[in-house]
Amino acid sequence: MMNNVAIEVSDLHVVRGGVRAVDGVSFSVPHGQVAGLLGPSGCGKTSLIRSVVGVQIVESGTVTVAGKPAGDASLRHRIGYVTQAPSVYDDLTVEENLRFFARVLGADAAEVDRCLTAVDLDAQRRQVAVRLSGGQRSRVSLAVALLGSPDLLVLDEPTVGLDPVLRRDLWELFHRLAADGAAVLVSSHVMDEAERCDRLLLMREGKILADDSPAGMLARTGEQSIEHAFLSLVEASTEGVS
Amino acid sequence: MNPRILLAVAARVLRQLRHDHRTAAMLLVLPALVLTLLWWMFDERGFGFDRLGPPLLALIPFIVMFLVTSVTTLRERSSGTLERLLAMPTGKLDFLGGYALAFGLVAMVQSVVAVLLCVWVLGLDVAGPVWMLTVVAVADAVLGSSLGLFVSAFARTEFQAVQFMPAIVIPQILLCGLFIPRDEMPTVLSALSDVLPLSYAVDAMSTVSATASSSFGGVDPAVWGDLAVVVGFGAAALALGAATLRRRTA
Numbered sequence: 251m252m253n254n255v256a257i258e259v260s261d262l263h264v265v266r267g268g269v270r271a272v273d274g275v276s277f278s279v280p281h282g283q284v285a286g287l288l289g290p291s292g293c294g295k296t297s298l299i300r301s302v303v304g305v306q307i308v309e310s311g312t313v314t315v316a317g318k319p320a321g322d323a324s325l326r327h328r329i330g331y332v333t334q335a336p337s338v339y340d341d342l343t344v345e346e347n348l349r350f351f352a353r354v355l356g357a358d359a360a361e362v363d364r365c366l367t368a369v370d371l372d373a374q375r376r377q378v379a380v381r382l383s384g385g386q387r388s389r390v391s392l393a394v395a396l397l398g399s400p401d402l403l404v405l406d407e408p409t410v411g412l413d414p415v416l417r418r419d420l421w422e423l424f425h426r427l428a429a430d431g432a433a434v435l436v437s438s439h440v441m442d443e444a445e446r447c448d449r450l451l452l453m454r455e456g457k458i459l460a461d462d463s464p465a466g467m468l469a470r471t472g473e474q475s476i477e478h479a480f481l482s483l484v485e486a487s488t489e490g491v492s
Numbered sequence: 493m494n495p496r497i498l499l500a501v502a503a504r505v506l507r508q509l510r511h512d513h514r515t516a517a518m519l520l521v522l523p524a525l526v527l528t529l530l531w532w533m534f535d536e537r538g539f540g541f542d543r544l545g546p547p548l549l550a551l552i553p554f555i556v557m558f559l560v561t562s563v564t565t566l567r568e569r570s571s572g573t574l575e576r577l578l579a580m581p582t583g584k585l586d587f588l589g590g591y592a593l594a595f596g597l598v599a600m601v602q603s604v605v606a607v608l609l610c611v612w613v614l615g616l617d618v619a620g621p622v623w624m625l626t627v628v629a630v631a632d633a634v635l636g637s638s639l640g641l642f643v644s645a646f647a648r649t650e651f652q653a654v655q656f657m658p659a660i661v662i663p664q665i666l667l668c669g670l671f672i673p674r675d676e677m678p679t680v681l682s683a684l685s686d687v688l689p690l691s692y693a694v695d696a697m698s699t700v701s702a703t704a705s706s707s708f709g710g711v712d713p714a715v716w717g718d719l720a721v722v723v724g725f726g727a728a729a730l731a732l733g734a735a736t737l738r739r740r741t742a
Contacts, residue, residue: 304739305739305740306740307740307741307742321740326579327580329579331579333572333576335571335572336572337571337572337575338573339504339573350507353496353497355580356581
């Protein structure tokens, strides 16, 4: 029987660029869930995400992914990771980028077509990446993360600047992957994406302010939108300090 | 180490080069132009080209691969593709080996063109076997690549990376025996030139051109010794380069 917990973070502290970026964060994400990590720019989302992928030097605390310490060699073909800036080779075509990463992962060549279709880049497959628009390049980066159907998809602001129709399609894709048993952790600073998640982690200044479903979050604060709920949670937490 | 990934990296580096026609053309044509210029300069005197041609055959692949590798790996670090590869099942040696293989192949084509030009068109006198010139050139190229890879860890921008050329490469050119024979230099400089890899690369190339031998393959045994030093330095720089590739960063 597979352990149902995909990500387990416990009392994580990260210092990045001389700043305490993550300050005592604990949470866990089960398989089959789309968890949204929401908060303003600079709140520590990226440091937290990098810790889950295992590319961040952490100060203290533990991050466990599928029962193994984050970054463990056995996890490297099971995690799809999208960085904030698209990590693709600008001087290769879309298709060549995907073929290369598919070979590194040992994924089937048919995966390339499947992932290109998933991010709606079939028409651009022979274009060199540097000639693509910003949104198209992030989709190439996302397509690379989808190769080989990973058990855990970690996405740092994947939908910034995308067409609303495509954004909706991508969220549907994330939910389909979760329904197939993957865990999906998506960060965003756009609060209106919150309602598309099964579960929300609101983050501010390195701490998790709230951890609830979108409906639970609204009920708890008595607000109409996640944006307002976030504001009232921030006010409540600063009042508590002073 | 995983041969599938290593070959994938090498094929990808070559594919990138194929998209960049201008760089590919310069890699092949520039060495030939520089050698022709040298030959032309010494044409009337009749002796200089035989003395300076072989060192240049050693210098060119070293310099070119140093520059190309330091800039490409820096790009790989800053674009996030290195982080992505290392979060995948890529081993550090797969990455480094892939680059060494790709640039070694480019150096082979480059030096075959340069050697054929020197020997058949420009009339360079080679006492030893001609193929050995290419072997030494490839070793020099791999040395340049691995040094370039190592220094790219200490540069934040492409401007900085290019500045490592005067820092790391030019002193080696000055001390390799091209301007003054190494044993005629002041003691300290001569000792310094003994610990710089390019000195051995140039020695190997000059010895192949100047001496024939009845031993294995017609290659002077001293050449194998020099070549071993060049390969050893290359491997050491590659190991240091591997130490600068970190899966986890701050």
